[in-house]
Amino acid sequence: MATVDTPIKPLRILILGGTGFIGPHQVEYALSRGHTVTLFNRGVTNPKLFPNVEKLIGDRNAPGGYKALEGRTWDVVIDNPVQVPRWVREAGAVLAPNVGKYVFVSTLSTYKNRGKIGISEADVDLLNTPSAPDATEQSATYGERKVRGEMDAKTTFGENKTLIVRPGLIVGPGDLTDRFSYWPIRVEQGGEMLAAGTPDDPVAFIDQRDLTEFIVRLCEADATGTYNAVGPKHGLTMSEMLYGCKAVTTSDTRFTWVDADFLLERKLRPYADLPVWMPPRGNSAGWARMDISKAVAAGLTFRPLAETARDTLTYFHQQTPERQAQLKAGLPPEKEQQVLAEWRAKQSGKSGLE
Structure with a gap:
């Protein structure tokens, strides 16, 4: 698995979002590792960031919102801000044939019952019931929508091309929720x-910089599957x-x-x-006692x-x-x-x- 010091092959990375909370450090880290980054978003949040990075404009809630992505190819697409499952399917309709890997940033809220100490990625019986495919933020819980999003990612892009990362509470500089601050x-x-x-x-929580660096290194290692991502290690x-x-x-x-x-x-x-x-x-x-051994073995650091x-x-x-x-x-x-x-x-x- 790739580490901070592992020599790597440069990747062409498309980041959906990229200028909100976890995006900026993700972009900076990917660039520092020698990758080429393209951003796709509405151009509303922090539009002056990264003047030397390619930016494609589109609104995922608007008809034809993905037009700017048509006909383009990337090694990896990292989908940070998914709130409703249809975003996964609609992105996949444009991107699936032309990308090597799709990264879905999910959540530990996919687990409905956390009575068990040491829940691992194998505990699929503890997941929320997936929302309806057309679920909205008003019609289903966050965890239910993310479970559906994970399912749709595997179906749309293929399990062998899908990487799912389930962070816990994301904290650190840039956080606007104050949930740790x-x-x-x-x-x-x-x-x-x-x-x-x-x-x-x-x-338990995870610094957004640790999370985003881990995601980039997983992409470098061509990882697939699902990872709980929260900390600290001990x-x-x-x-x-x-x-x-x-x-x-x-x-x-x-x-x-x-x-x-x-x-x-x-x-x-x-x-x-x-x-x-x-x-x-x-x-x-x-x-606050999830099993993170799989992620730590794959290079998650804190x-x-x-x-x-x-x-x-x-x-x-x-x-x-x-x-x-x-x-x-x-x-x-x-x-x-x-x-x-x-x-x-x-x-x-x-x-x-x-």
């Missing part, structure tokens, strides 16, 4: 901070994540660990109000948490004051303080009964 941002602010669950609760706990974030700041943050049941009773949502974190029990016992946290903070501080004031995930300050006060009151009451 909330934690280093909040840690940097200092003071008493609500920490969800227990210090030993597992968490697992991570909530306390390790939070103290790792604190280590790249100068904050005086003090963590107060608040019981999962207490949080759930107050209708605080794991993965939203408390991003990254999911109580490790029931159908979520394996949420940069240090400190690098991800530091670069996430740097990116965040480059945004406008208005954007920095409106986090899209995590607890608003007033809600956090309210819950902490209620937790202290409960703990004080317990002490009084002892």
